[in-house]
Amino acid sequence: MSAARRTPLATALRGWGGLLGIALLALALLVVAPAVLSDFRLGNLGKYCCWAIAAVGIGLAWGRGGMLVMGQGVFFGIGGYAMAMHLKLEAAGPGNVPDFMQLYGDGTMPGWWEPFRSGAFTLVAIVVLPALVALVLGYAILKRRVRGAYFAILNQALAVTFATLLVATIKQTGGFNGLNSFPTFFGYNLYDPVNKQMIYSIAAGLLIACLLVVWHLGRSRFGELLVATRDAEERVRFLGHDPANIKLVAFVAAAVMASIGGAMFAPIAGIISPSDVNAAASILLIAGVALGGRASLLGPALGAIAVGYGQSALSESFPNHWSYFQGALFIVVILLIPAGLASLPPRLWAALPRRGRTRKAATA
């Protein structure tokens, strides 16, 4: 019985250390950043937070679930466009048609735009729509036991298709230009710095909320089962579970998170366009997750913020060469630290005080 009570220190640290990490990140994003950053920089950080929200979901699906979700831009786009459509309708005013439709088309609005006049409908759609799409797609893909590179390619193809579709439907979705210029966000003037800061805080808060969800899932039996499925899918079958269902839950959760990220991205960036949701954008999300450490709790979020920051900083200095840095970064990470930056502190920790810990364990 005494053995029963003794929780290993490492397990306790992993559980509550994660919560501590989230608390520190919350402090940095919600208290420190608004105090020290300019409005412009804070807006940029808000964009990175949106990518980070999607990245947290990728960490769940890829890092814990082993599904290389190379097409998260699709779900980022579903949320982004849903929100942008609402904001365009809000800008147009009741009964009116968004400006670009008069510009490119004959001034009539497709019927499926109409429900997005309602803010409540839009908010529900941002969560439900990607969940439904992911459920149908995931069911079809995962039940057929498509995995590995085939799964990744399929996802990537979806992102390409989605972006192509958007570009081709200029009269309905703004085409290549996407949807932009949103003066208000649920009635709040978006040119007011106070409101900008509020929207930033919502995005950062949602990021923290998603991290809490993933933290909880990691502790749950589902989390253990998901990692077990990643490592030995066939074995899980003989525990009496259908691995496809377990992966499906993670896939849907990741899709919803990507959609929420996209929904906040539109008002913060002031635009959502095919280039924000295409294959390249999807890979950029993956790169951030890989950099941070896909299987860790905070790694995906921090990695996505770092990649976003790097993109801004480097593209300010070398506007045309950022993509080379991005590629080089990806190669370096895969070669040198395949488990991402998050794997470095534990490795250092394991290298340093091991002697002290084993002595303690021996006397216990």
Place this chain on the structure above:
Amino acid sequence: MSRGRDYLEVRGLTVDFDGFKAVDGVDLTLLQGRLHFLIGPNGAGKTTLVDALTGLVPGTGLARYGAHDLLGLKPHRIVRAGVGRTFQTATVFEELSVLQNLDIAGGVHRRAWQLALPRRGVPAYVDDALDAIGLGDLRDRPAGVLAHGQKQWLEIGMLLVQDARVMLLDEPVAGMSAEEREATGELLQRIGRERTIVVIEHDMEFVRRFADTVTVMHAGRVLTEGTVAEVQADERVQEVYLGRTTDAVGVDPEAVAAEAAGEGA
């Protein structure tokens, strides 16, 4: 109480790999409360038989357990119906602790939504299994550091947790020391009273020591069945094990050789 009532009935089970019949019309009745051993030379179809019963390879015929025909079920449904198996190489989750390995096998005791909750305490069925396999002292160690034999015990413990009424064990004592074999045999006798246990085995010493019923397979068919003494006295069994197999079941010697080469590892 219900000793002897529960059984698994196999009739005309055939597994056909592109014309090659790895299992060819096998009839078996496996009763609760006895230790069944399945023996036979390499390539006899023992593992394929278990694979078919657990949904890993498609088979034709009938494998009735309770109200289910196992041959029509998916692997996870077969587990839920109460039929579990182990593999020749232990496949525990190496990074999870012994306790977590047992706990993760407890899906049959939980509703889907309960997966969203963290583990709190140790469920009684996990504690019981831990006691039965005698790994209580190692409960918090990662399964990856266990000795080979301990991993096999852990797998048997996982079957206990998932409430397997029928256990199909593929060479559980391979690579074990003599003491470990003895302990394993006693464990199987203990848990076998209320269960139907089938063990694939090569080690005749172990078979002699613990088998209640022995089924000898050869070239995909059941050669003979009976107690250890009966089986040992059977001339055809001796021939099969000595390699003079031609007349035993009327098969082509080249086919046997090809089969042995293909599946002989």
